Amino acid sequence: MKNKSLLSQYSIRKTRPRLQIISVIGKFKNRHFSVEEVLKGLRRGKSKVSRASAYRAINLFSQKGLLRPIDLGKGFLLYERASQKSHHDHLYCINCGKIIEFKDQSIEKLQMKVCRKKRFHPKSHTLRITGLCKECL
Amino acid sequence: MKNKSLLSQYSIRKTRPRLQIISVIGKFKNRHFSVEEVLKGLRRGKSKVSRASAYRAINLFSQKGLLRPIDLGKGFLLYERASQKSHHDHLYCINCGKIIEFKDQSIEKLQMKVCRKKRFHPKSHTLRITGLCKECL
DNA sequence: TATTAATTGAGACTGAGTCTCAATTATATA
């Protein structure tokens, strides 16, 4: 079973709620999703996982490196499968909500340089550019 | 009166609640503050400004360019006087909560380059590096 | 299979922020 081995791979104990959550997340493919969307997906599929457990599981998955949280400044977090792509940053269109991903090694390097200069030890960073995508102009 | 002229300067209609809010904000000096902190400051000073009005005023001030919101990913926004310093980004220490500001023109330029490549029209951006400051290691 | 430790569900709770709408107040004009 694919989902079971996915959990062992990340040393996460296998429980029914967690497997159901993984399965819903699988349906999102590459789309970013919120915990509330996962909950809706569970309800649609008749899975009775509590709100508390969904939040707990998704936090755990993020801790363990299976998911990656994305903060678009919307007042709640989105998530994505961490393994599907490596770290990247986001352009976020205020008008249509589109998320454009980008990766820029030179920016990352300059960030490291800033940290060295300030003797700051980075754990993670968020770079989000908000504006209008080409379709929305 | 300094606060009154500050409001006219930004074409903001002068009302008692807004003047009281400006006065509380003045007391924070260069410190970043949340709306709830402003509310506390108002209560301490016996000013009876409603929660709704405080949020409305501070949003308006941000629109008009008097304040600048800062999103440290804490689940609520902080603000700072926009005029006191120009745009900058933040290092945020998870352990002690310290905020270290930095400005890096090369990073800004690379961001613009990314936007041009994606035909994206930036309105604002947030770059936040989270980690441990030198004191907290 | 029994033991032990981790996990779960229900729902109350929190905290930031928004909304409504009648009452108040600021500004523009006469």
Place this chain on the structure above:
DNA sequence: TATATAATTGAGACTCAGTCTCAATTAATA
């Protein structure tokens, strides 16, 4: 200065994401 009009306010109910508690359940392990 008085008045008309438009903007602003306050009270508190509400929303929404997320957390907490704790008894009951379930997973891993021996």
